[in-house]
Amino acid sequence: MTEARTRAERKEQTRQALLDGTLELSSDRGFANVSLREIARSAGLVPTAFYRHFASLDELGLALVNDGIRALRLMLRDARKTSGTSSARQSLEVLSKHMLANPELFRFLYRERFSGSAVVRNAIESELTLIVRELTVDLARVPVTDEWDTDDLEMAADLIVSAMMNAMATYLAASPVDRDDVLARSGKQLRLILVGVTGWRPSRR
DSSP states (O other), rough: HHHHHHHHHHHHHHHHHHHHHHHHTTTOOOOOOOHHHHHHHHTTGGGGGGGTTTHHHHHHHHHHHHHHHHHHHHHHHHTTTSSSTTHHHHHHHHHHHHHHHOOOOOOOOHHHHHHHOHHHHHHHHHHHHHHHHHHHHHHHSTTTTTTTTTTHHHHHHHHHHHHHHHHHHHHHHOOOGHHHHHHHHHHHHHHHHHHHHOOOOOOOO
């Protein structure tokens, strides 16, 4: 292993330690109430060393948003491969695996969507808007919805994304013994939306 690779690996480990420390520190008081000094200390760094990894606290928060949204985006891509109901539970199971592997990351994503840092909050909303737009484009290619107006397509896309976000929040708040029930109910809700999509007949203006 080269010295350069070892250095890069150490830098990545430290960066991850900063991200993990931020999630832990913000879990009970929100990202906006955590200081740079505290985050640096959680990774065993002096405050000035923080800037070797992130230009600011906002940049660190955006990195966490990107990590969480990426997993959500991949799961939603899987969900929209069909306009039917067969992929609903499978997609939710994929999401649950991501959440169980990174529970604090997804709690951060849901919590910061509604409170705290404006930069992080706006980034989450922007990412979710992009997901809705991406889903809207895909729905326009499905035979059942290919003649819909853009407003109707966006409405259907927004319903699907909102259902996924609500499923995520409910799943994370549930006790381990209740998570299977939450998953089953969320799957039914998503299937209900998808059935509604296939049966919807937009009004012609």
